[in-house]
Each structure stands twice: as structure tokens, then as C-alpha cells.
Amino acid sequence: MGDNKVNLPPGFRFYPTDEELVVHFLHRKASLLPCHPDVIPDLELYPYEPWELQGKAWCEGSKWYFYSRKASSRTTRSGYWHPVRPEEPVFTSSSCREVGFKQCYAFHSGESPHGIRMSWIMHEYRLPVGGASGRSPRRKGLMKIDPTTWVLCRVYDSEDEDGGGGGGGGVELSCLDEVFLSLDDMDEISLPN
Amino acid sequence: MSRGMNLSINGQSQVPPGFRFHPTEEELLHYYLRKKVACEKIDLDVIREVDLNKLEPWDIQEMCRIGSTPQTDWYFFSHKDRKYPTGTRMNRATTAGFWKATGRDKIIRSGSRRIGLRKTLVFYKGRAPHGQKSDWIMHEYRLDDGAASNNEIIGVCPAGDAMSEEGWVVCRVFKKKNYVKTLDSPQSPSGSLAEARLHSLSGGNSAILNQILSYMGRTCESKSDLLDKLNVVVSDGANLNKLSYQTKDNLSSRFTHLPRLGSSLGPNDHSNIKPSCYQYQPFDDVFLRADESPAFQVNQHGMIRDWATLDRLVASQLNGQAEVSLQKQQSYFVDDPSMSTSLPPHDDEKVPFPSQKRLTRPESHHDRDHDHQQNLHMYGCDNDFWGITTSTSPSSLSDGPLRYLSA
Numbered sequence: 001m002g003d004n005k006v007n008l009p010p011g012f013r014f015y016p017t018d019e020e021l022v023v024h025f026l027h028r029k030a031s032l033l034p035c036h037p038d039v040i041p042d043l044e045l046y047p048y049e050p051w052e053l054q055g056k057a058w059c060e061g062s063k064w065y066f067y068s069r070k071a072s073s074r075t076t077r078s079g080y081w082h083p084v085r086p087e088e089p090v091f092t093s094s095s096c097r098e099v100g101f102k103q104c105y106a107f108h109s110g111e112s113p114h115g116i117r118m119s120w121i122m123h124e125y126r127l128p129v130g131g132a133s134g135r136s137p138r139r140k141g142l143m144k145i146d147p148t149t150w151v152l153c154r155v156y157d158s159e160d161e162d163g164g165g166g167g168g169g170g171v172e173l174s175c176l177d178e179v180f181l182s183l184d185d186m187d188e189i190s191l192p193n
Numbered sequence: 194m195s196r197g198m199n200l201s202i203n204g205q206s207q208v209p210p211g212f213r214f215h216p217t218e219e220e221l222l223h224y225y226l227r228k229k230v231a232c233e234k235i236d237l238d239v240i241r242e243v244d245l246n247k248l249e250p251w252d253i254q255e256m257c258r259i260g261s262t263p264q265t266d267w268y269f270f271s272h273k274d275r276k277y278p279t280g281t282r283m284n285r286a287t288t289a290g291f292w293k294a295t296g297r298d299k300i301i302r303s304g305s306r307r308i309g310l311r312k313t314l315v316f317y318k319g320r321a322p323h324g325q326k327s328d329w330i331m332h333e334y335r336l337d338d339g340a341a342s343n344n345e346i347i348g349v350c351p352a353g354d355a356m357s358e359e360g361w362v363v364c365r366v367f368k369k370k371n372y373v374k375t376l377d378s379p380q381s382p383s384g385s386l387a388e389a390r391l392h393s394l395s396g397g398n399s400a401i402l403n404q405i406l407s408y409m410g411r412t413c414e415s416k417s418d419l420l421d422k423l424n425v426v427v428s429d430g431a432n433l434n435k436l437s438y439q440t441k442d443n444l445s446s447r448f449t450h451l452p453r454l455g456s457s458l459g460p461n462d463h464s465n466i467k468p469s470c471y472q473y474q475p476f477d478d479v480f481l482r483a484d485e486s487p488a489f490q491v492n493q494h495g496m497i498r499d500w501a502t503l504d505r506l507v508a509s510q511l512n513g514q515a516e517v518s519l520q521k522q523q524s525y526f527v528d529d530p531s532m533s534t535s536l537p538p539h540d541d542e543k544v545p546f547p548s549q550k551r552l553t554r555p556e557s558h559h560d561r562d563h564d565h566q567q568n569l570h571m572y573g574c575d576n577d578f579w580g581i582t583t584s585t586s587p588s589s590l591s592d593g594p595l596r597y598l599s600a
Contacts, residue, residue: 008208008209008212009224009239010216010220010224010225011214011215011216011217011220011221011224011225011239012208012212012213012214012215013212013213013214013215014211014212015211015212015213015215016210016211016212017262017263020210020211020262021211024210024211025210025211036209036210037209037210037211037212039211093263
């Protein structure tokens with residue numbers, strides 16, 4: 001991982017769910033609470049060219065994560081980010097409460113709206129207006145900073161093999177294994193191991 | 194609160210949010226299993242020991258939880274014991290069922306160096322040999338770098354032994370994914386809607402292939418059991434692509450060598466019709482087209498109910514060369530060494546085919562139709578198997594491809 005802030009044994013990787021990103025990271029950031037672990041950096045300038053993120057954003061498994069201020073314009077020097085589909089809500093798994101929103105963008109090279117779509121994808125997470133967790137009124141005073149200012153972004157190249165996860169073992173039974181299982185009494189057949 | 198990246202605080206494991214345990218195979222073998230076998234203390238108790246004979250797969254989830262983050266796979270160490278002192282079979286039975294190993298072990302490499310082997314097992318509920326297959330899969334990793342003896346790996350650990358079949362293994366248990374990947378899983382970004390759709394299509398249409406195979410199987414008496422069982426093979430449509438690339442290396446010694454049915458290179462390319470020549474077509478075309486074909490009809494259970502429907506399905510694939518893949522798929526499952534078939538050179542003999550009108554295509558496709566018809570006869574042990582070759586005389590068939598069959 002190349003980051004000394006996280007001292008975990010080998011095999012631990014940063015693979016957050018949408019819910020974790022919104023609740024544990026983005027919400028704490030917007031509430032001015034320290035994030036734990038504090039691995040996602042703040043990139044003020046936004047939007048970035050995707051290839052500029054290397055070395056600046058937190059990278060794990062070919063994906064980059066960073067915070068930024070929500071910007072109205074998503075045009076960079078060489079292209080622009082264009083939404084792929086409508087914004088989706090992010091729910092908690094336990095209570096099915098809406099805690100944030102996620103928007104997918106694809107990077108296009110050139111000038112809008114005639115750009116050529118490239119393989120870079122960005123997920124941008126934002127909090128709902130008025131705070132994510134419906135805090136009790138007495139806490140409202142702390143929310144002076146507009147919670148929708150901050151967004152959390154994940155950028156990756158969709159052409160990169162989505163590897164790293166599962167360690168190459170895969171979570172599917174290969175078809176060959178299926179065929180062998182279908183044959184009777186595999187245990188009885190001595191195959192050299 | 195301390196910096197708090199330690200996994201165990203007061204015996205309770207704490208994983209920082211967003212992090213999950215997803216080791217590579219190299220990490221599992223080279224770091225964790227090595228340490229375990231050498232009796233080195235593995236810090237932080239990430240992977241626990243489990244007695245496989247005492248835990249069902251669903252219990253392993255609880256036992257092997259790491260942190261509070263949702264998990265899709267679970268890891269543990271286990272010590273393999275032989276079932277009988279002199280046998281080679283491992284004792285993997287639990288109260289509710291048993292683990293059954295699949296085929297050959299896969300070699301795990303670190304760079305170019307072999308470091309271990311991986312065995313895949315599936316959990317069956319009930320008792321052998323009548324167990325009911327479940328979706329629980331286990332990958333069992335053991336150290337084996339080939340040339341070096343196990344003693345070197347084990348070191349001075351008194352519990353180690355030199356037998357490669359016994360000893361510590363590290364295992365990953367997970368539930369098989371069937372069709373659609375969840376869209377909000379951490380590893381598959383939501384941008385994979387198209388991919389999910391493909392999987393769902395494959396899954397839905399693999400049922401069609403099931404039916405085709407089961408119909409084929411029923412007319413070949415000795416094969417019916419095999420083919421029925423193999424219907425479960427195609428339940429995971431997303432993986433059918435892999436069969437085509439693996440079968441060549443692994444099944445060629447067990448199954449009939451069949452020539453490539455060379456429609457992708459053109460109908461007259463006879464030079465490619467050789468027993469040892471394999472080229473595979475992806476199955477995606479089959480499944481996607483079957484769904485979109487207007488001629489295709491299934492009843493509410495997704496079953497093909499009559500030959501006409503089956504014929505239409507197959508006919509609808511002709512444009513996409515997909516029927517060639519289909520035929521090849523079937524050929525691998527016909528495990529009869531005596532049935533050494535070879536496609537005769539493409540000659541002018543036209544086998545009458547009542548539905549030929551429907552199959553008539555522009556000239557470039559015509560010969561492919563012929564291949565298709567011949568293939569249909571090859572795989573039908575029963576002359577009237579398809580119920581549509583009523584005008585075919587037995588004598589013409591005996592001169593045709595069927596003469597090569599010895600069913």
C-alpha cells in the first residue's frame with residue numbers, strides 16, 4: 001500500500017463500501033471530526049485530470065480516493081467529467097436510512113459536449129442537504145459549515161482489471177471444477193496432486 | 194484512543210473502517226501459512242484455527258469474523274488428517290455434510306517460483322455419495338515448492354511432518370456467486386451495470402442450454418446421467434467461457450477429441466478440420482442471442498417444450514456461429530471413448546432437412562447450415578432424434594457421418 005499511517009498485517013486492503021465511505025469518512029470530514037483511519041487526503045483543486053491523481057490521492061487497488069470541495073464545474077484542462085447516470089442514494093445496511101448520494105462520472109477528452117469518452121470513472125459521494133444522520137437539534141449549531149461542501153471521490157480506470165480483490169482466488173467456481181464435481185466419486189479416482 | 198491500528202485490542206479485533214482482509218494467494222501461503230507451519234507466532238490473530246470436522250460452513254462465518262465489516266469470504270487454518278492410516282483420502286466430513294474435492298490442484302506461483310498448491314472443494318449436505326451440493330466453496334492452500342522437501346519448510350516445529358498430504362493448510366471459504374454481481378459491492382463499481390446484465394442474461398439462458406443438454410442426454414442412454422448432472426455445470430453461465438479455455442488442457446485426455454467445426458474461418462476451410470485443432474468460441478453470443486431471438490419460446494419455467502422450439506432456437510443461432518460452440522460444448526460431455534467421431538470432409542451430400550427453408554440464408558451462410566445439420570446428426574444417437582429429419586432415409590444416413598459412430 002505504501003502508506004505508513006496504516007499498520008496492518010499483510011492482506012488488509014482498503015475496500016470500502018459506499019456506506020462506509022459516506023458514514024465513516026465523508027460525514028466525519030464534513031463534521032470536522034478526524035477521520036479514522038486518516039488516509040484519505042484533501043485535494044483542494046478540483047477537478048483533476050485522472051492521471052494527475054497518482055501520488056496525490058490515496059491509492060488502493062488501482063483506485064484513488066480523495067476529498068474535495070464540491071465544484072459546479074467539472075471541466076479540466078484536457079477534458080471534462082460527464083455524469084453517466086442519475087444520482088443514486090446510499091443507504092445504510094442496518095437501517096436502510098439514506099445517508100448520502102453517489103454520482104458516477106466518466107471522463108471525456110475534449111470539449112463538452114463533443115468529447116470522446118475515456119475509460120476513467122469517478123464516483124462522487126456527497127451528503128444530503130441538512131446533514132446525513134438527522135442529528136438532534138442541539139447539534140445543529142456545529143453544522144455551520146455546509147455539509148454539502150465536501151465530496152469524496154473515487155477514481156479508477158475501468159480498463160484496469162479489477163484485480164487485487166480476493167487475491168486472485170476468485171469467488172467463482174471455475175467451470176472445470178464444476179465438470180469434475182459432476183462426475184461420480186472423484187475421491188476414488190487417484191489424480192496426482 | 195491510541196493510534197489504534199492494531200487489530201486486537203483487549204482481545205477484540207478491530208479493523209479500521211473501510212479495510213478488509215483480502216490477501217493475495219502469495220500472502221496467504223508465503224506469510225501466513227509459512228509462519229503457522231513453522232510455529233512462529235502470528236501477530237494479531239487474523240487467521241484462526243478451525244477444526245473442519247466440527248464446523249459447518251455457515252458456522253465458520255461466525256468463527257472467522259474479522260472486525261465488523263461485512264465479509265464475503267472467511268479464512269482459517271486447518272490441520273489435515275487422513276481418514277484412514279493407509280489411505281489417501283482426507284477426512285472432511287461434518288455433522289451436516291462433507292467437503293468434496295474437485296479435480297486437480299492448481300499451482301500457486303510467486304513470480305515464476307512455485308510456492309504452493311490450491312485445492313478447491315465444495316460442500317455437500319448429507320452423506321456421500323448422495324449429498325446435495327451447496328453453494329459453499331473452499332479453497333485449501335498448502336505449501337509445496339516442488340523440489341524442496343517439506344522438512345525445510347517446516348523447520349524445527351515438532352508438530353510438522355514430512356507427508357505432503359498432512360499438515361497445516363490455510364483455507365478460504367466463500368459462497369459461490371451465481372449470476373449478478375451486486376452493484377454496490379466494494380470491488381465492483383456501479384459502472385458495471387452492463388456487466389451485470391450480461392451475467393443475468395447468461396444465467397437465464399444457461400437454463401436453455403441445460404434443456405438442450407438434457408434432451409441430448411436422454412437419447413444417449415449411457416450418457417443421460419452424466420448429462421443430467423452436467424446441467425448444474427451450466428448453471429453458472431458466467432463461467433462457461435472458462436470451460437472453453439480450460440477444457441483443452443484438462444479434458445483432452447478424458448474426452449473425445451473432436452475436430453474444430455470451422456465455421457469461423459469459413460465453411461470450406463477443410464484444413465482446419467483436424468482432431469487436434471481447437472478453437473473456442475465464447476458462449477456469450479449463444480446466450481445473448483437466444484434471449485433476443487423472436488423465434489425462441491420458452492414456457493414460464495424456461496423449459497423448451499418441443500422440438501420445434503428447440504429447432505428454432507438452434508436455427509436462430511446460425512447467424513452468430515454460436516451453434517458451433519454449442520455443438521462443441523456438447524461434444525466434451527460425451528464421454529465415450531469408443532465414439533471416435535470425425536467430421537468427414539465437407540461434401541456435396543445434402544441431408545434433407547425439412548426446416549431448411551427457414552434456415553436458408555444468403556449464400557455465405559448456406560454451407561454453415563450444412564455443417565450444422567451434420568453435427569445434429571452426429572450427436573443424435575437416434576436417427577430421428579430431432580424429429581425433423583423424417584425425410585432422411587436410413588441408407589443416406591449410413592453413408593453420412595453416423596457411420597463413424599459406434600454408440
